[in-house]
Amino acid sequence: MSEVRLEQVVAGYRRRPVTAPLDLALAPGVHVLLGRNGAGKTTLMRTLAGILPPLSGRVRVDGTDIAEDPDAKRRIGMLSHRAALAPQLTVRDNLDFWATIQGLPRDERARRIAGAAERFDIAALLGRRTARLSRGQLQRADLARLLLTDPQVLLLDEPLTGLDPVSAAATRELVRDWAADRTVLYSTHSVPEALTLASGILVLKDGTIASLPAEADREPGFELRRTPSAASTREDGWTPVEVGPDTTIGDVVAGLVRDGVTVSDIRPVRADTETTVHRLLGGVS
Numbered sequence: 001m002s003e004v005r006l007e008q009v010v011a012g013y014r015r016r017p018v019t020a021p022l023d024l025a026l027a028p029g030v031h032v033l034l035g036r037n038g039a040g041k042t043t044l045m046r047t048l049a050g051i052l053p054p055l056s057g058r059v060r061v062d063g064t065d066i067a068e069d070p071d072a073k074r075r076i077g078m079l080s081h082r083a084a085l086a087p088q089l090t091v092r093d094n095l096d097f098w099a100t101i102q103g104l105p106r107d108e109r110a111r112r113i114a115g116a117a118e119r120f121d122i123a124a125l126l127g128r129r130t131a132r133l134s135r136g137q138l139q140r141a142d143l144a145r146l147l148l149t150d151p152q153v154l155l156l157d158e159p160l161t162g163l164d165p166v167s168a169a170a171t172r173e174l175v176r177d178w179a180a181d182r183t184v185l186y187s188t189h190s191v192p193e194a195l196t197l198a199s200g201i202l203v204l205k206d207g208t209i210a211s212l213p214a215e216a217d218r219e220p221g222f223e224l225r226r227t228p229s230a231a232s233t234r235e236d237g238w239t240p241v242e243v244g245p246d247t248t249i250g251d252v253v254a255g256l257v258r259d260g261v262t263v264s265d266i267r268p269v270r271a272d273t274e275t276t277v278h279r280l281l282g283g284v285s
């Protein structure tokens with residue numbers, strides 16, 4: 001089990017910071033990273049993987065700075081949405097090359113490649129050049145590549161993109177299995193996918209990260225029954241009213257009286273997870 005920690009990490013490119021200084025600790029489990037296009041999810045993941053050096057700050061795995069210790073960096077593996085496999089090489093040569101640069105001896109490489117081929121159902125593809133694989137086949141080969149060295153921290157950048165529903169479901173199952181004893185950071189644009197997988201949801205916006213608050217801490221709101229404006233009433237007869245964090249039920253009633261609105265009932269509610277995620281992403285004001 002490994003923990004990853006960001007300490008005042010600014011992720012970005014030369015002369016172009018993408019994030020503010022970030023502090024974040026990720027324990028084993030699936031942490032889903034959401035953010036609008038261009039928010040910086042890939043940039044952040046590449047920084048966590050040690051592919052892109054942070055403009056400032058440190059990335060630590062189990063307390064060790066990955067910039068100072070190659071063994072700590074090897075505990076992290078990243079799956080990009082563009083596969084990290086050379087198109088002119090066969091799948092077997094790609095896997096063997098990857099295992100070689102990770103320092104595995106020949107016998108061990110052959111053993112692990114055979115195991116990964118079975119696990120990811122790519123035995124029949126080992127002799128094919130990766131340029132000739134379909135998107136889903138390439139994805140499976142890249143997952144096999146990633147898991148050859150059994151990294152304890154997995155960074156998965158939109159791993160289901162382009163997969164058919166059966167392959168997507170199988171990959172989701174794998175992610176759940178891995179997260180039992182590994183730390184997984186998983187980026188996606190799908191809020192429902194995030195909700196089914198995540199033990200924690202992180203939203204990257206304007207260079208900063210917000211964690212989804214626990215249900216009990218969600219922003220409160222109120223619902224009214226039988227308002228005169230039937231058009232804004234939901235099928236169940238209740239109409240949601242959004243309010244600020246300190247608004248009391250008395251404030252809502254006073255507002256209704258002032259506006260001459262009659263209601264038969266009023267009840268406090270808390271925003272559901274999906275609404276809260278959309279609000280954090282900036283889609284709902």
Ligand SMILES: Nc1ncnc2c1ncn2[C@@H]1O[C@H](COP(=O)(O)OP(=O)(O)OP(=O)(O)O)[C@@H](O)[C@H]1O
Nearest residue numbers: 013014016018035036037038039040041042043044
């Ligand atoms: N190699 C690069 N050099 C300079 N800027 C880059 C580079 N790659 C990405 N950027 C910029 O960094 C910002 C963040 O991009 P990034 O790809 O990390 O966002 P993202 O959240 O992964 O987006 P998407 O959801 O569209 O994949 C964008 O403004 C992008 O233009």
